[in-house]
Amino acid sequence: MLQARMDQVLIKPDPPQKYYGSGILLRPETEQKPSQRGVVITTGQNVNYLRVGDTVVFAKLAGFEVEEKGVVYRLMKHTNILYIER
């Protein structure tokens, strides 16, 4: 299992939503809008305001994707997190 270090946070994002922004046709790869919401899996030791299992909303395209055992996670710095949703 991955363990985030220092300022990093490991997040499992929600499945992407279908994009209904405008009437312009898009290619199937770009059609899906990446979701900005996810569940915290692990946090580094410097991040003390987040708990495992919190639902958070983060900045668009923050961090990078990590794949482990077929599940896609996102690893990012905690400064990219906008707010906690409850």
Place this chain on the structure above:
Amino acid sequence: MIIPVRNNVYISPIFDINKTDSGLFVPDQAKDRCDQGIVKYVGPDCKSTNVGDYVMFPNYAGTLMNISGEGYIIIMPEDTVTAIFEKQFEALTIPHLFMEDSDGNKIPATYEAVFTLVSDAVQESSWYQNVRKQNRRRKA
């Protein structure tokens, strides 16, 4: 319900109806960016901004989000806010009018609070949306 974190400020933006722009086609999201607003929530680490401040910030700073139950909110770190406007008038209470908070306590209503409520309601109303649409058509 949102819980603020770190030194973020959460600003409800004030969109200007009479904004002048060139005749170029701009996507709706980009057109709606503004540079003024009223602070709705502050994070626990904020020092110089308070809830209810009328602030100014760079045009494309922060993240604009449409949150269900909150409306449009711009989120940015506290250092990005460039200026806080001085309050134009003192908090005058309206006699015989009270507001209730979530715990059921009654607070005497001020003109400022009532005006913010009214402006929120106006921005969400269908009349205001029609006015904005008409303005866009006129410019196009």
